[in-house]
Amino acid sequence: MNEKDKSEVLLNYRLAYRSESNVNWCPALGTVLANDEVKDGVSERGGHPVIQKKMMQWSMRITAFADRLLEGLDQIDWSNALKETQRNWIGKSVGAALFFDIQDHPGQIEVFSTRPDTLFGATFLTLAPEHELVDAITTAERSEAVAAYKEKAASRSERDRMADTKTISGCFTGAYALHPITKAQVPIWIGDYVLASYGTGAVMAVPAHDSRDYAFAKHFDLPIVEVVEGGDITKESYDAKSGKMVNSGFLDGMDCMNAKGKMIEHLEEIGYGKGATQFKLRDAIFGRQRYWGEPIPVFYENGIPKTLPLEDLPLTLPAVDAYLPTEDGEPPLARAKNWTYNGCPLETTTMPGWAGSSWYFLRYMDAHNETEFAGESTVAYWNQVDLYVGGSEHATGHLLYSRFWTKALYDLGYITFDEPFKKLINQGMIQGISAFVHRINGTNTFVSAGLKDQYETHPLHADVSFLQGDELDVEAFKNWREEYKSAEFILEEGKYICSREVEKMSKSKFNVTNPDDIVIKYGADVLRMYEMFLGPIEQSKPWNTQGLSGVAGFQRKFWKLFHRDGTFAVSDASAGKNALKAAHTCIKKVGEDIENFSFNTSVSAFMIATNELTELKANNREVLEPLVRLIAPFAPHLAEELWEKLGGTGSVTHTTYPQHNESYLIESSKNYPVSFNGKVRFQLELPLDMDKDAIEKVVLEDPRTLEQIGEKQVRKMIVVPGRIINIVIG
RNA sequence: GCCUUGGUGGCGGAAUUGGUAGACGCGCUGGAUUCAAAAUCCAGUUCCUUCGGGAGUGCGGGUUCGAUUCCCGCCCAAGGUACCA
Numbered sequence: 001m002n003e004k005d006k007s008e009v010l011l012n013y014r015l016a017y018r019s020e021s022n023v024n025w026c027p028a029l030g031t032v033l034a035n036d037e038v039k040d041g042v043s044e045r046g047g048h049p050v051i052q053k054k055m056m057q058w059s060m061r062i063t064a065f066a067d068r069l070l071e072g073l074d075q076i077d078w079s080n081a082l083k084e085t086q087r088n089w090i091g092k093s094v095g096a097a098l099f100f101d102i103q104d105h106p107g108q109i110e111v112f113s114t115r116p117d118t119l120f121g122a123t124f125l126t127l128a129p130e131h132e133l134v135d136a137i138t139t140a141e142r143s144e145a146v147a148a149y150k151e152k153a154a155s156r157s158e159r160d161r162m163a164d165t166k167t168i169s170g171c172f173t174g175a176y177a178l179h180p181i182t183k184a185q186v187p188i189w190i191g192d193y194v195l196a197s198y199g200t201g202a203v204m205a206v207p208a209h210d211s212r213d214y215a216f217a218k219h220f221d222l223p224i225v226e227v228v229e230g231g232d233i234t235k236e237s238y239d240a241k242s243g244k245m246v247n248s249g250f251l252d253g254m255d256c257m258n259a260k261g262k263m264i265e266h267l268e269e270i271g272y273g274k275g276a277t278q279f280k281l282r283d284a285i286f287g288r289q290r291y292w293g294e295p296i297p298v299f300y301e302n303g304i305p306k307t308l309p310l311e312d313l314p315l316t317l318p319a320v321d322a323y324l325p326t327e328d329g330e331p332p333l334a335r336a337k338n339w340t341y342n343g344c345p346l347e348t349t350t351m352p353g354w355a356g357s358s359w360y361f362l363r364y365m366d367a368h369n370e371t372e373f374a375g376e377s378t379v380a381y382w383n384q385v386d387l388y389v390g391g392s393e394h395a396t397g398h399l400l401y402s403r404f405w406t407k408a409l410y411d412l413g414y415i416t417f418d419e420p421f422k423k424l425i426n427q428g429m430i431q432g433i434s435a436f437v438h439r440i441n442g443t444n445t446f447v448s449a450g451l452k453d454q455y456e457t458h459p460l461h462a463d464v465s466f467l468q469g470d471e472l473d474v475e476a477f478k479n480w481r482e483e484y485k486s487a488e489f490i491l492e493e494g495k496y497i498c499s500r501e502v503e504k505m506s507k508s509k510f511n512v513t514n515p516d517d518i519v520i521k522y523g524a525d526v527l528r529m530y531e532m533f534l535g536p537i538e539q540s541k542p543w544n545t546q547g548l549s550g551v552a553g554f555q556r557k558f559w560k561l562f563h564r565d566g567t568f569a570v571s572d573a574s575a576g577k578n579a580l581k582a583a584h585t586c587i588k589k590v591g592e593d594i595e596n597f598s599f600n601t602s603v604s605a606f607m608i609a610t611n612e613l614t615e616l617k618a619n620n621r622e623v624l625e626p627l628v629r630l631i632a633p634f635a636p637h638l639a640e641e642l643w644e645k646l647g648g649t650g651s652v653t654h655t656t657y658p659q660h661n662e663s664y665l666i667e668s669s670k671n672y673p674v675s676f677n678g679k680v681r682f683q684l685e686l687p688l689d690m691d692k693d694a695i696e697k698v699v700l701e702d703p704r705t706l707e708q709i710g711e712k713q714v715r716k717m718i719v720v721p722g723r724i725i726n727i728v729i730g
Numbered sequence: 731g732c733c734u735u736g737g738u739g740g741c742g743g744a745a746u747u748g749g750u751a752g753a754c755g756c757g758c759u760g761g762a763u764u765c766a767a768a769a770u771c772c773a774g775u776u777c778c779u780u781c782g783g784g785a786g787u788g789c790g791g792g793u794u795c796g797a798u799u800c801c802c803g804c805c806c807a808a809g810g811u812a813c814c815a
Binding site: 023024032033034035036037081082084085088089158159161162163164165166197281282284285287288289290352353354357391392393394395396397398426428429431502503504506507508509533534535536538539540541544546547548549550551553554600601603604605606607608611671672673674675677678680683715716717718720723724726727728 | 754812
């Protein structure tokens with residue numbers, strides 16, 4: 001084996017390896033585009049056609065960690081929703097790999113199926129149009145049709161193909177496979193509902209028991225054979241995993257769940273299959289055709305990739321004459337002069353954004369360490385991130401990649417934990433109201449929103465700062481980008497109107513609003529508290545500033561508690577019972593809310609206490625001083641100022657957080673709602689220590705009860721002490 | 731399409747274990763103060779009503795003495811869908 005072959009073999013096992021993968025290639029721009037930048041088969045910028053193209057890329061073998069990424073979820077304190085998203089993304093399924101011989105062709109087609117029990121019902125095979133065997137097996141008379149179909153499929157993105165379940169398309173290759181057991185001829189089709197990137201890129205179609213295969217078979221009039229009893233296959237496929245096997249030779253009469261194991265055994269005996277586990281998770285592509293990104297420290301000696309020695313790191317980005325791809329479509333680093341190591345060419349792709357985001361939090365532990373990313377004692381001290389607050393949009397990207405990266409570093413012995421974030425809270429996304437202009441396809445003419453249905457158009461983001469209401473400042477838009485300089489506009493009533501949509505606030509959607517104006521007008525404390533007051537932390541909502549004045553008013557009112565006629569005035573006399581109750585109710589509520597990350601309700605609790613204390617004219621140090629300490633995390637500037645005025649030393653953040661005193665909160669009576677057939681009719685004030693029987697007696701004697709009952713009978717009486725009284729009459 | 735989350739007044743939202751739906755704030759209406767305005771303060775504000783009540787937490791069912799809360803079926807919106815991070 002020569003050095004090159006050795007290197008190839010090793011790459012099959014390494015964490016980082018090179019392989020061919022599909023990318024969105026835009027020939028006109030000479031560059032690879034993100035899915036985000038492709039809309040309906042054309043580039044968002046410029047509207048140029050985009051095709052799927054294979055490209056040699058560095059990848060990371062995250063699939064080697066699939067099982068550990070699943071198991072690790074059980075040890076971390078994340079929301080079930082997020083864990084579920086990751087589980088589904090990893091998508092573990094247990095089934096079998098099956099091999100089909102091909103008639104008049106030496107190769108075999110491997111398929112993965114979670115239902116090997118239904119093998120006798122496999123009436124055709126469907127391959128992804130990109131499957132490597134397609135060209136080899138296609139017969140001469142079918143080659144033209146197959147080539148045309150492949151071309152059509154290449155113009156659709158994977159997402160389009162998955163989303164579009166209504167249009168059924170496919171093409172017969174003219175070739176046949178042989179059923180592993182019956183040796184019957186099984187026609188081989190290609191269809192774009194089979195994705196090259198999942199499994200083996202080929203499925204054995206069992207139309208009777210899989211809905212997509214069923215639709216395909218109906219559409220192309222292919223045979224449908226029932227092998228599991230329980231449904232009516234003349235109407236729809238029967239996908240449930242229960243029922244007796246029929247038309248299945250040695251499996252007939254078995255329950256399908258038992259048949260699954262039996263079939264795998266049989267396939268292993270005859271050498272046409274084996275038990276297998278499949279993951280939806282794919283390896284992560286690690287190369288980008290961009291300038292900004294960490295350069296990959298790899299050079300090529302005689303075409304063999306080799307890593308740079310440690311002493312020659314770090315490798316820094318070279319100077320280039322333009323941050324653009326080269327004329328012949330090479331990445332920007334190919335523009336650099338002398339981008340070589342000892343005369344060997346260096347890698348020209350750069351690392352993706354997720355490379356850095358996967359472990360920045362580890363470097364933060366020891367940011368000034370020049371010799372390693374974090375020293376041993378530092379890692380031991382800081383350990384995992386205790387609480388990570390991040391949006392759920394990162395669920396299957398950053399939050400999975402960083403778990404993978406952490407596990408890899410743990411295996412290498414650099415860190416002592418293999419999960420990065422112990423507890424995670426998904427804060428909701430602040431959304432923005434995006435603005436769209438509508439470009440007529442294939443032109444540089446933009447049509448106002450009200451008229452867009454009269455043309456074939458394509459929506460494009462416009463920066464919200466160009467809008468007054470929904471009207472676009474056309475000049476500002478034209479000056480935005482070179483390509484819009486010559487744009488023309490079809491107006492309605494002399495105006496260009498944009499359409500609007502709520503989306504996550506993001507630079508790429510040009511719907512960002514800056515909070516600086518609010519800080520200038522109201523101060524940072526008001527902005528901070530208003531953001532908390534907006535709603536539950538995990539909920540997404542469009543940014544709006546309507547309620548700001550309420551928080552500003554509250555902070556003024558809170559300040560006024562400490563002042564009389566503009567001068568500081570706090571009394572040392574002891575506070576009354578009601579004032580103590582108001583303050584301690586607030587202390588209790590805020591304390592609980594902080595534990596639950598329910599900041600919107602703690603702001604509400606502050607408002608209630610402040611309103612009550614204002615009403616009571618309570619300016620006693622006994623109640624105000626603990627409230628200052630309580631509010632410090634919510635309105636730190638305000639709290640520090642008042643703390644100083646109260647004569648406190650140092651920062652208020654260094655004092656202890658207040659604890660409520662239960663004895664100030666005890667209630668002696670409850671205003672019971674009294675309902676009849678579930679409808680509240682009147683209120684009744686009763687002592688809280690009154691027992692069920694006594695309550696029943698008092699209620700039944702109440703004249704208002706007698707009036708409600710009237711001629712009717714009391715059927716049932718429900719008394720929940722401390723909560724409710726319900727009388728069922730009829 | 732698939733996965734995840736959510737839907738309660740004009741608006742943001744509250745409601746412990748199934749127990750008074752609408753806390754708190756915005757907005758709105760009326761009033762006080764003011765030459766006037768801002769600011770501030772007071773009162774009201776889910777809808778309908780024949781003023782007895784009735785309806786009501788996206789829609790349609792169900793369980794229960796009682797459902798925003800639990801169950802079944804739908805609708806709508808947001809996020810993700812592997813090169814935005």
